[in-house]
Amino acid sequence: MGITAWTWLAVGGTFVFYAGVAVWSKAHSTVEYYVADRTLHPAIAGMATATDWMSAASFMSMAGLLAVMGRDGATYLMGWTGGYVLLAVLLAPYLRKYGKYTVPQFVGDRYYSDAARFVAILCAVIISFTYVAGQLRGVAVVLARFLDVPVGSAVAIGAALVLVFAVTGGMKGITAVQVTQYVVIIVAFLVPALFVAVLLTGNPAVPLAPGSPLTARAAAWLGQPAGRTLLDALDAISRDLGLTPPTGGARPRIDVLFTAAALMVGTAGLPHILIRFFTVPKVRDARATAAWALVFIAVLYLAAPAVAVFARAGMVATVHDKPRAEAPAWLLDWERTGLASFRDRNGDGVMQLSGDPAVNEVAVDSDLLVLAMPQMAKLPAWAVALVAAGALAAALGTAAGLVLVIAAAFSHDVVRGYLAPRLSERAELGWARLAALATVLAASVFALHPPAAVAQVVAYAFGFAASSFFPVIVLGIFWRRATREGAVAGMLSGITVTALYVTWFGVLRPDLNRPEHWLLGISPEGFGAVGAMVNAAALVAASLLSKPPPEAVQAMVASLRYPREAAR
Numbered sequence: 171m172g173i174t175a176w177t178w179l180a181v182g183g184t185f186v187f188y189a190g191v192a193v194w195s196k197a198h199s200t201v202e203y204y205v206a207d208r209t210l211h212p213a214i215a216g217m218a219t220a221t222d223w224m225s226a227a228s229f230m231s232m233a234g235l236l237a238v239m240g241r242d243g244a245t246y247l248m249g250w251t252g253g254y255v256l257l258a259v260l261l262a263p264y265l266r267k268y269g270k271y272t273v274p275q276f277v278g279d280r281y282y283s284d285a286a287r288f289v290a291i292l293c294a295v296i297i298s299f300t301y302v303a304g305q306l307r308g309v310a311v312v313l314a315r316f317l318d319v320p321v322g323s324a325v326a327i328g329a330a331l332v333l334v335f336a337v338t339g340g341m342k343g344i345t346a347v348q349v350t351q352y353v354v355i356i357v358a359f360l361v362p363a364l365f366v367a368v369l370l371t372g373n374p375a376v377p378l379a380p381g382s383p384l385t386a387r388a389a390a391w392l393g394q395p396a397g398r399t400l401l402d403a404l405d406a407i408s409r410d411l412g413l414t415p416p417t418g419g420a421r422p423r424i425d426v427l428f429t430a431a432a433l434m435v436g437t438a439g440l441p442h443i444l445i446r447f448f449t450v451p452k453v454r455d456a457r458a459t460a461a462w463a464l465v466f467i468a469v470l471y472l473a474a475p476a477v478a479v480f481a482r483a484g485m486v487a488t489v490h491d492k493p494r495a496e497a498p499a500w501l502l503d504w505e506r507t508g509l510a511s512f513r514d515r516n517g518d519g520v521m522q523l524s525g526d527p528a529v530n531e532v533a534v535d536s537d538l539l540v541l542a543m544p545q546m547a548k549l550p551a552w553a554v555a556l557v558a559a560g561a562l563a564a565a566l567g568t569a570a571g572l573v574l575v576i577a578a579a580f581s582h583d584v585v586r587g588y589l590a591p592r593l594s595e596r597a598e599l600g601w602a603r604l605a606a607l608a609t610v611l612a613a614s615v616f617a618l619h620p621p622a623a624v625a626q627v628v629a630y631a632f633g634f635a636a637s638s639f640f641p642v643i644v645l646g647i648f649w650r651r652a653t654r655e656g657a658v659a660g661m662l663s664g665i666t667v668t669a670l671y672v673t674w675f676g677v678l679r680p681d682l683n684r685p686e687h688w689l690l691g692i693s694p695e696g697f698g699a700v701g702a703m704v705n706a707a708a709l710v711a712a713s714l715l716s717k718p719p720p721e722a723v724q725a726m727v728a729s730l731r732y733p734r735e736a737a738r
Contacts, residue, residue, distance in 0.1 A: 173545075176555035177316040184354055184559050188566070189334050191347050212455045214349060216462025219446045221348035223250075223437075223463065224355055224470055225301070225568035226308025227628040229561050232471075234536035236478030237485075240408075242419035242426060243478065246629075247471055249430040251464065253437020258460035261438055262447045264647045264730045266456035269448070272575075273441045273639060274583045280646040282723050283654035287583060289661045293638035294441045294579045296665065297631050298572040299613060301442075304627035305569035306332075306617035309562060311537060315507050316558040322618060328562075329614045332569045333607060344570045345449070351563040352466065358560020359470055359477070362544040362553045366480045369547055371400055377472045380416075380479040391487045404479060407486055412525030416479055422691040429629075429696035436632030436698055439640035442571040445578070481539040484546030489532050490523040497521065500545035501532070509535040569613075573606050580605035629695040630672050637664035637701025645709055647731065650724040656713030664705025671697045 171179075210218070228250070236243035268276050274294055278287025309328030310321045319327070360376060367379035370388040380401040389396045394403040401416060408415040419426070437443065446463075447456040488498040494512060504510035511533045512521060524530040541561060544553045581602035586593045593601075638661050645652045645660075675683040675694045685691050692700060718724075 171551060173316065173551045173554050174318060176551045177558050180552070180555040180559040181313075181317070181562060184563065185331060187350065188331070188347050188563075191350055193334075194346070209451060210345060210449045212450055212458035213462050214345065215446055215450050215455075215459040216464075217352050217466050218345040218348040219443060219459060219463040220466035221352045221355065221564075221567040222442055222446065222571040223467060223568070224352075224564050225628060226305050226561060226565035228470065228474075229355060229359065229564035230308055230311075230537050230540050231628070233474045233477040233481060234539040236416075236475055237482045237539050238414070238536045239421070240414040240416050240418045242414075242421045244475070245421075245426050245430045246433060247474060249433025249632075250437055251467060251471055252430070252434040254460050254464045254467070256434060256438040257443070257447075258457050258464075260644055260647070261444065262456035262460050263453050265444060265643075266447045266450065266453045267730050272578050272583055273444050273643070274579055275587070277639075277642060277646070277657065278583075278587070280723065280727070281642075281652070281654040281657040282720060283657065284588070286654050286657040286661075287587065289658055290639070290642075291579045291583050293634070293661055293665055295576055296669075297439075297441060297634045297638070298575045298579075299609065299616075300634060301440075301628060301631035302332075302569045302572040302576075302609070303613045303616040304631065305565040305572070306613055307627065308537070308565040309569075310617060311507065311509065312541065312558050312561045312565070315504060315509075315538075315541065316555070325614050325617050328566065328569070329610045331566055332573055333610050344574060347570070348567045351567040354563040355560045355567075356469055358556045358563070359540075360473060362547075362549055362557055363473055363477050363480065365549055365553065366484075366543065366547045367476065370480065370483065376476045379476050388483075392483060400479060400483065404482055404486070408482075411486075411490065411523050412529075413523065414525065416482060421693075422685050424691045425685065425688070425693050425696050427696075428692045428699045432636045432696045432698035432702070433629070433632050435640040435702050436634075436636035439635035439638065439643065440632070441579075441635070441639065442568075442575045444639075444643075445571075445575060477540060477543065481543045481546070484543055485534060485539065486523060488546050489521050492521050494519050494521055498546070500542045501534075503545070504534070504538050504542060507538075509538045573609050573613075576609045577602040577606040630676060633668050633672060633695065633698025633701065634665055636698035637668040637705055641702055641706040641709060645706065647727065649713075650727045651713055651718055652709060653713040653716045653719055655716040656709040656711075659712040660705040660709030663708040664701040667704050668698050668701030671700075 232243070232246050235246055265276060274287050274290035277290035278284060306325055306328050310324040313319050313324030313327060314321050317324070363376045364374055367376045368374055370384060371379045371382035372385050373379045373382040381399055383397050383399055384392065384394060384403060386396055388400070389398065392403055392407065394406070405415040405417055414420055447459060450456055450459055489501060494514065497512070501510055501512070505512070513531050513533075515529065515531050522529060522531045541557055544557055581598050585601045586598055641664065642657050642660055646657070671689070672694045675688070683694065
């Protein structure tokens with residue numbers, strides 16, 4: 171069978187299985203829909219959290235960014251994983267001790283203010299909507315390439331599946347689906363990587379393969395002397411072509427620092443991750459959930475740098491200095507999607523790669539490199555299809571969790587919290603499912619006309635989370651003097667400055683999105699760290715200028731920090 175047939179088989183089979191698990195695990199009450207009845211074992215919750223986390227950005231884009239940016243791309247890896255340390259230490263046990271359903275509900279209760287809760291709802295919707303639109307765009311990219319369906323149809327298919335997960339199963343069903351999706355993601359990422367590692371270096375230990383000597387076949391493929399390590403060979407080739415070497419970097423140091431910080435605190439402020447800590451039975455299980463999630467994530471993240479090296483090697487070996495008439499199948503296939511292109515600048519009919527935009531003739535989007543890697547290495551068609559199924563599992567698993575956050579924010583925080591406090595449980599579930607439907611439809615439209623690539627859109631969501639939720643939650647837990655005026659001022663100021671900066675460089679003036687035009691050399695992806703500092707400064711200033719919180723609220727804060735019955 172060919173690639174398309176294998177992809178239909180792999181994708182269709184996994185989709186049917188996911189839908190069956192979602193229906194079988196259908197939620198029947200609000201506590202099952204929002205927090206899976208608080209019965210999840212930390213390992214199960216950790217695996218589901220890892221799937222929630224390993225979105226299309228982690229599966230498709232992170233290794234692609236490493237392949238294109240060199241060590242600067244490791245900023246994403248360090249920032250995204252470092253956030254789990256903050257979650258385990260600063261947030262997880264305290265939010266579980268609080269013990270309700272949503273992050274806006276915590277903000278409203280802690281800051282004794284409907285206004286603060288409403289602003290938190292808006293922030294949660296902005297963060298989650300931006301993130302879910304990026305995931306649906308990732309789904310569209312995969313389906314359009316591997317199943318040869320139009321982008322619009324691909325988005326519709328992904329939206330329908332997300333609706334099945336979120337509308338039917340709720341948190342209970344999504345968790346069951348995400349556990350199965352984790353297995354698909356890891357197998358799809360590691361199995362092709364293992365084959366390529368053996369082909370290039372003979373070393374089956376994927377994370378260690380870049381430092382291993384090239385096989386004779388790989389050395390000839392890359393035009394390098396025998397005995398040289400893969401990483402050394404790629405460094406030399408990249409320097410000759412004027413490309414960023416895998417071990418080099420070109421971004422301003424301040425941007426690397428701020429981007430890592432924004433991704434780290436953004437991770438700790440993502441509402442679809444924070445809500446996971448409400449699903450475990452005990453307070454101490456919340457920390458264990460974060461630890462398990464980090465273990466499961468590490469399985470993929472430790473291999474990502476190696477996959478980036480493999481993708482760079484495949485691109486150089488199959489494209490550079492090759493006649494256009496002999497263009498590899500993977501490049502021709504991706505050209506049909508618009509994510510790869512060839513421009514014969516000198517008219518010689520030969521494809522040239524170069525770090526100089528005036529010389530480079532082949533443009534390849536970083537989002538496709540992981541998906542194209544098995545085809546670059548001429549692996550069997552089933553391996554190519556397996557990667558497609560893994561990418562879809564990553565995108566759909568995260569999208570379902572994000573839709574649930576928006577549904578909960580609307581039904582529980584808006585409808586029941588403001589409009590109809592006496593709403594029945596059945597009616598609340600109906601409102602949640604209606605909100606999920608509206609969210610998916612709106613995100614589908616956004617996915618058809620995205621402002622940027624998948625990785626950039628997701629990074630923007632992290633910036634919004636860093637600049638809105640993280641300072642408010644952390645100071646709300648550890649500083650009794652934080653007031654409702656401070657919370658509202660902090661969230662509004664932080665997310666506003668971040669949104670304006672991102673909109674200017676990412677949407678309105680992408681032509682200026684270069685270091686020389688950035689404020690202090692900080693990119694839109696890293697500006698969330700600035701927004702977080704603005705948030706914290708505004709919160710502290712407004713709190714000190716307003717009356718202290720009521721004694722009951724201060725007592726609640728103290729009870730969160732000193733959980734006497736943590737074992738319960």
